Structures are given as C-alpha cells and as structure tokens.
Amino acid sequence: MSQAELPIRTVVERYDALVARGSIDRDPAQAALAARLDALNERLETADLAVKGSSLGWLFGRKTPKREPIRGLYIHGEVGRGKTMLMDLFFDLAHVKLKRRVHFHAFMADVQGRIHAARTAILEGRIKGDDPIAPVADAIAAETRLLCFDEFAVYDIADAMILGRLFTRLFEKGVVMVATSNVMPDRLYWDGLNRALFLPFIELLKTYVDVVRLSSATDYRLEKTDLDRSYLTPLGPDADMVLEEVWFRLTGHKRGARVVLPFRGRSIEVPQACGEAARFDFRDLCEKPLGAADYLEIAGHYGTIFVEHVPVMTAQNRNAAKRFINLIDALYDRHVRLVISAAAEPDRLWAGEDGVETFEFQRTASRLTEMRSVEYIAARKDAASTGG
The missing domain is CATH 3.40.50.300 (P-loop containing nucleotide triphosphate hydrolases)
Structure with a gap:
C-alpha cells in the first residue's frame, strides 16, 4: 500500500x-x-x-x-x-x-x-x-x-x-x-x-x-468564495452547480444539518446549517410567515447565508416580495455575507407595477449590488472582528 x-x-x-x-x-x-x-x-x-x-x-x-x-x-x-x-x-x-x-x-x-x-x-x-x-x-x-x-x-x-x-x-x-x-x-x-x-x-x-x-489572520470563507460567484444568475443547472461548489468550499460538507432555532416561544427552521453558514431556499424564507424579527434572529446566528432560487417577483407574489425586502434589510444591517442564486440581476427581480414595492425594491436592489462588493465584505469582516 x-x-x-x-x-x-x-x-x-x-x-x-x-x-x-x-x-x-x-x-x-x-x-x-x-x-x-x-x-x-x-x-x-x-x-x-x-x-x-x-x-x-x-x-x-x-x-x-x-x-x-x-x-x-x-x-x-x-x-x-x-x-x-x-x-x-x-x-x-x-x-x-x-x-x-x-x-x-x-x-x-x-x-x-x-x-x-x-x-x-x-x-x-x-x-x-x-x-x-x-x-x-x-x-x-x-x-x-x-x-x-x-x-x-x-x-x-x-x-x-x-x-x-x-x-x-x-x-x-x-x-x-x-x-x-x-x-x-x-x-x-x-x-x-x-x-x-x-x-x-x-x-x-x-x-x-x-x-x-483560534486567531488565524485570514477569513477562509471569503478567500475561498470568489466575489463574482456570490450572486448567480440566471437560474438553472449551472447556477445550482456553482452554488453547490461554493457551499462545499466554504463548509467542507456536501450537506448541512437541519437546525431549529427557538425564538419567542416558537421555532425557526434552518434546512441546512454548517458552522457559521446556513442555507435556505427562497420558499423557506419568503413563502412562510416570517417577519423582520425572524430574519434578524437568523442573521444573529450565521455569518454567511445562502439563498437559492430567488424568482422574479410581481404583484402575484407581493407578500413574498415584501418578506424578501425585509430579509435583505436584516442581512445587510447585520453585515451578513450573502450567496444567492436568482432569476435575474438585482434591478430586474421586481417586475410588478409601480407602487410601494417598486420604491422599496430599489433599495433592495442597491443593497444586493453592494453586498457583492469588496467594500461590503471588508465592512462585514470589520464588524465581525469587533463583535458588531
């Protein structure tokens, strides 16, 4: 041998x-x-x-x-x-x-x-x-x-x-x-x-x-996850494959474990969690009755969040769109690293008629774009190192 x-x-x-x-x-x-x-x-x-x-x-x-x-x-x-x-x-x-x-x-x-x-x-x-x-x-x-x-x-x-x-x-x-x-x-x-x-x-x-x-000088999750692979579009087998690779490179595991977070007398289900990373489908986060407080609770537990299969949203799924807006606000406010697969670029994810959601989605699109940047990653790293 x-x-x-x-x-x-x-x-x-x-x-x-x-x-x-x-x-x-x-x-x-x-x-x-x-x-x-x-x-x-x-x-x-x-x-x-x-x-x-x-x-x-x-x-x-x-x-x-x-x-x-x-x-x-x-x-x-x-x-x-x-x-x-x-x-x-x-x-x-x-x-x-x-x-x-x-x-x-x-x-x-x-x-x-x-x-x-x-x-x-x-x-x-x-x-x-x-x-x-x-x-x-x-x-x-x-x-x-x-x-x-x-x-x-x-x-x-x-x-x-x-x-x-x-x-x-x-x-x-x-x-x-x-x-x-x-x-x-x-x-x-x-x-x-x-x-x-x-x-x-x-x-x-x-x-x-x-x-x-453990005081390593490098954040290995950021080093091994290229910035240009943190927002994957369009949806399809190629995006799924790349997201799987990013997850594996970040965690070292093909799948994470299901985790239930107790919160205010009820439970928040995390379909896959591995260390400081958690992985959700869009439906898990935005088509269930979750609110801003739930998203902040999730953001408080995980430094990196994967969200898969984000569709283009219209008036027909307005409630899911509002939850998505709240989700991105929570992750942004907590400086969470986001890896996402979506049907379109950030400024094209909302295709509904003009209204409140259109205005709010402009902020969401701007934040999604910023969360892909070197500057956001650096700010997220600084916040983590100071306990923010």
Whole structure:
C-alpha cells in the first residue's frame, strides 16, 4: 500500500490532506489546533481502554471502571477562521462510540424538553426526588461520552439558569465537551438578565475545558468564495452547480444539518446549517410567515447565508416580495455575507407595477449590488472582528 493510500487516522493527517489538495491553505494556528485535537482524541481512547479492561488494559492500568476527568476544548475566535471545520474533522475521527455533534441551541431545546418531561414524571411519581435536571443529565451522560457543540452561545435566561447544574453533573459523569464559539467564555450571556447567577457556570466551564483562541489572520470563507460567484444568475443547472461548489468550499460538507432555532416561544427552521453558514431556499424564507424579527434572529446566528432560487417577483407574489425586502434589510444591517442564486440581476427581480414595492425594491436592489462588493465584505469582516 502506497503512502497516499494509507488510511487517515488523525486530524493533522486529514488537515494536511486538505492542504495538499488545495482545498485550504496551511495556517499555523489551525495546524496547532489540529494537533491539540489529536492529543485529546488520544487521551479519550487511552482512558476508555483502561475502563474497558481490554486485552490492552494492562498497558493502561486495570483498576476500576471509573473515568478520570478529561479536559475538553472551548475554541473561540472570529467567524470564518476554521473552528467548525477542525471540530468536525475531530468528531469524524474520534474513537469514542458514544459521541454527539449538535448545534448548541438545538441541544438546549432538547434539554428543555427533557426537563419538562422529567417534571411531569416527578409529579406523577414515576421519578423520585424533586430535581428534574439530575435525571436529564444522567440520561445524557449514559448516551454520550463526547459532546461537540457548534455555536456555543447563551441568550435565553431559561438556558442560563440551568447550565451550571446540568454541566456540573455531566462533567462529574465523565462527559467531555468540545465547543466552538464566537466569544470567549467570560463574554457568554453578556448583559443577560441576572447574569451574576450565571457566572459560576463560566468558572465551571474553565475548570473542565481548555480555552483556545483560534486567531488565524485570514477569513477562509471569503478567500475561498470568489466575489463574482456570490450572486448567480440566471437560474438553472449551472447556477445550482456553482452554488453547490461554493457551499462545499466554504463548509467542507456536501450537506448541512437541519437546525431549529427557538425564538419567542416558537421555532425557526434552518434546512441546512454548517458552522457559521446556513442555507435556505427562497420558499423557506419568503413563502412562510416570517417577519423582520425572524430574519434578524437568523442573521444573529450565521455569518454567511445562502439563498437559492430567488424568482422574479410581481404583484402575484407581493407578500413574498415584501418578506424578501425585509430579509435583505436584516442581512445587510447585520453585515451578513450573502450567496444567492436568482432569476435575474438585482434591478430586474421586481417586475410588478409601480407602487410601494417598486420604491422599496430599489433599495433592495442597491443593497444586493453592494453586498457583492469588496467594500461590503471588508465592512462585514470589520464588524465581525469587533463583535458588531
């Protein structure tokens, strides 16, 4: 078997293969993080071999199946630095069988649902005690040894108030956490209601994870996505193919995962999400009852948004046109990077009669044109680096 045919076993090897293929450029900060992720994977494998008492157990010690705490990783940095890419490489290669990779908000929505079910079971006498969080944590720990979170961020007070108790028990049970985030731990739940009650969780987090800042000098999403391929027209197989290529070059994945964002007592569905990028069809965003607040919520979670199959709009789909106007306003205001496939150039997307929409669409067309420019991308990058 040639060297090129040898199976890839480590994050460093897979990272090197991506560099060799020209998919990414080598970055010292990324390479260093890849090595740290490999070291964590090795610690997990060694600890689990010791617990199992396998035929190699004598190498690692046979005593007791109790797991010693293993420090995870909390990886933070600006958008587009490769945090999610590296975590996903690690997750794919991790030897742990009980592993879960999930968007943090989806995880917390699942936790809140389990807590509600546990409270009901306590009231009905099916669970002893009066703490619904403990059985939920125990169930998660039984299912999961390695938890990988994308987009670790805390906005909701209900989440903030349970995280300390939940993760105290998860960490005690030996669950190892790896997370990506746009903010350092000390900035979590910043300006949140009753934040003082949340601060012990931050100290707990720093006790059980190593905090790593990924400070690559380049925004790889922008480097690998040419400006002239951010607005694709006309619609058809060629546009679809190019958009697929841009998505893959940006995320490293052919498809993203479905994510549900809890918002104001309801849910916003994201058909495909991968790290800091999300992908929608026009119908997902503009033919469903979504408003400006929903679009701002989406823009707050993702630095790059893909919108496919935008049609030419007329009075017959006026409501969809108004939502499209609100969508572009929200993405523009939040400096979100937009990759779009459309039936026509921006100034030809509205073909209705003169009226309010005609006037408003002039602004939309202007913004769509600006969002393709080097100046907009630079402004978006500056806003991301300052937390704007």
